[in-house]
Amino acid sequence: MRYEQHCPIALATEVVGEPWTLLIVRELLRGSTTFPDVAAGVPGMSTGLLIKRLRTLGTAGVVVLHPPNRPQRVELTEAGRELAAVVEQLGSWGARWLPPPRHNDLDPALLLRDMSREIDRSVLPDKAVSVHFRFTESPGPRWWWLVLSRDLAAPTIHDPRLPQAMRIDCTLGALAQVWLGHTDWLEALRDKAIVISGPRSAVREAITWLGTNRFSGSRNATDAGAPTLSS
Structure with missing residues (x-):
């Protein structure tokens, strides 16, 4: 999604704000390096959508895909690893302010x-x-x-x-x-x-x-x- 704003928050959200994207990043930050392992952490996500989201992250320089077209191995870049602070803060916020899971x-x-x-x-x-x-x-x-x-x-x-x-x-x-x-x-x-x-x-x-x-x-x-x- 394009917000067509100069704001860095808007630009970043275009990359990581799509449904499932931050959960993919969460899995990679927790040690997943293969496509099947990432998929196991997001079982409600279709294979096609997971590939699409990984390609978007690859284009943005967040991950490197091996091979690029149908990735079987995924590697976080320096930009991707820096998202750890974002994911951790989001988890802390959710634990602090949201009710227990349904x-x-x-x-x-x-x-x-x-x-x-x-x-x-x-x-x-x-x-x-x-x-x-x-x-x-x-x-x-x-x-x-x-x-x-x-x-x-x-x-x-x-x-x-x-x-x-x-x-x-x-x-x-x-x-x-x-x-x-x-x-x-x-x-x-x-x-x-x-x-x-x-x-x-x-x-x-x-x-x-x-x-x-x-x-x-x-x-x-x-x-x-x-x-x-x-x-």
Whole structure:
């Protein structure tokens, strides 16, 4: 879309303001480098539209596409990497001022994908273990596993046949509420919105390993006194 204004904000919005574009940039900033991996982070987007948006970003010098016509590998340029501050600030603003996600916004694959990307792998065990999630309701498969080690953190719908560190029974909404910082782990456990089964160390390890997302601090600042939107 062309705004036909000299303002740098208008010019920048012509590049990154189209639907889905900033989510593509988000995926690239979080480490996606291949077309299939970017597509996995925007599952509601058609292949044709994703290619179109990538080409627009390529023309603007935000990314380099390999090969250019039907890209299979995508690389952020210096200009693209500078968008990190924009994306992070937008995430902080959304966490601070917007209500929790609606039920229809939740997807177990995306939630566990995001969680695995933000896990501090330095606190994980050297040898791989699994965390078994059993969602009591879900728009997709109800059984998931996170494979966790210092070398890897990744979700799967297939039993990895690894030592199981714990099992977590919950709704998808309860897990999202905790991870996004709308409630905390101990409150969810006390209310039995989340039930953790396993060795005595399971609860402590779940809180340490899974934690909350990077924007939960913004949410906590709102809860401390800033006005919020009603849901």
